[in-house]
Amino acid sequence: MTTAAAAAEQAEPEPVENRPVVVGLDGSPAALVALDWAAEEARTRGCGLELVYVHPGDRYALAVIDIAPQELADDIFDEALDRLASRGFGDLEVQTVLRFGIVPRVLLRESIGAPMLVVGRQGRGKLAELVLGSTALATAAHARVPVTVVPDTWEPGSTPRRRVLLGVDGSQRGESAVEYAFALAAARGAAIVAVHVISLPYAYPADRPLRSDVAHFERAAENVFDNSVHPWRTKYPNVEVTTATEYGHPAAILAEYAKDVDLAVIGGRGYGRVTGMLLGSIARSILRQMPVPVTVVRD
Known part of the structure; x- marks a missing residue:
């Protein structure tokens, strides 16, 4: 059983916090x-x-x-x-x-x-x-x-879109963000748009993998969703989930998806004692480019 699956089976909905x-x-x-x-x-x-x-x-x-x-x-x-x-x-x-x-x-x-x-x-x-x-x-x-x-450019919409954008990288350190997004969506009656972005090696074209390698990348993405997202879909069956796999830089791709959501949720990741490295370069780039509020959930 994967870490995410075990967590989904054991997790209980968090009570509403009374603290401000x-x-x-x-x-x-x-x-x-x-x-x-x-x-x-x-x-x-x-x-x-x-x-x-x-x-x-x-x-x-x-x-x-x-x-x-x-x-x-x-x-x-x-x-x-x-x-x-x-x-x-x-x-x-x-x-x-x-x-x-x-x-x-x-x-x-x-x-x-x-x-x-x-x-x-x-x-x-x-x-x-x-x-x-x-x-x-x-x-x-x-x-x-x-x-x-x-x-600072954010403005509240007249009506909520009731969609939460979830950046999924498949890492164990990102599982807390997945759990948070599902619990939030379930409590708010929102749908989840889960996006996994593949950054291709420099030897590949800028936007797409070689035709011979497409199946390999697609299988890898399916494994990410199976391990990180599917257990929580089982835990929260009433949450509508859409998954998408894209190629490119995560910050730019997620910024495009963010135009149709109320909130984005990402994990922090990153290692080291330097402040910026503790957050992770991809997370920092996402925070800089997103047009909507971004909730960072660290493990």
Whole structure:
């Protein structure tokens, strides 16, 4: 029996968390867009929000800027609360928390035991890490809870598409993401679009394998779906699942599929002590390019 099959047989549906969804705020427009998504998620889950502003300094140090940390935090929280009220989320239970220290580290600590941490995808530029944003990168790489990174271009649709995009790579480290996606889809009455992307070796043409090798790649993809997806289809028979195999770079392919879904779910993967390597280069590329919120579920 495969690892996924054993997990599917033993897994029980997670109870709805009573703890609030944690949202990182910094006063930026990107963080406010993330707040919009988090508010809708909290309402769906039946929980509240914990808004966290981390001041990157010492509580007792002299302020470098004219505004004291508490005043700055109050301004950020007031703007967030006004936005929630204006968008119909004034009934949510909201906590505000001011902390001091290194932003990603504090957010990670605050999110322990929470159902989810939500951050904005910040930054523009040519360097990959700048485009993604250091806070989004570090939290997605290290969090012990699901982390949803919301692009600053995201806008809520008038009606949900009720489709979840799932990136499937067939690895054992990606099984937690598959489990999360199925449990989420079952709870929300959503369908899953499971996509496995094959990156061809450099010796092959850019977009397709040689005709003589197509059968080999197709069998490999079928094995990935059989081992990673099929056990969860058995566990959640009411979840509609569509599978697709594509050739190319995972980030570009998944970005195309993301145009017709509400949310994407991927695994973190990656090894090493360097922050970026802990997340994995493919996951980082996906986070940078996706037009919809992406939930990263680490093992």
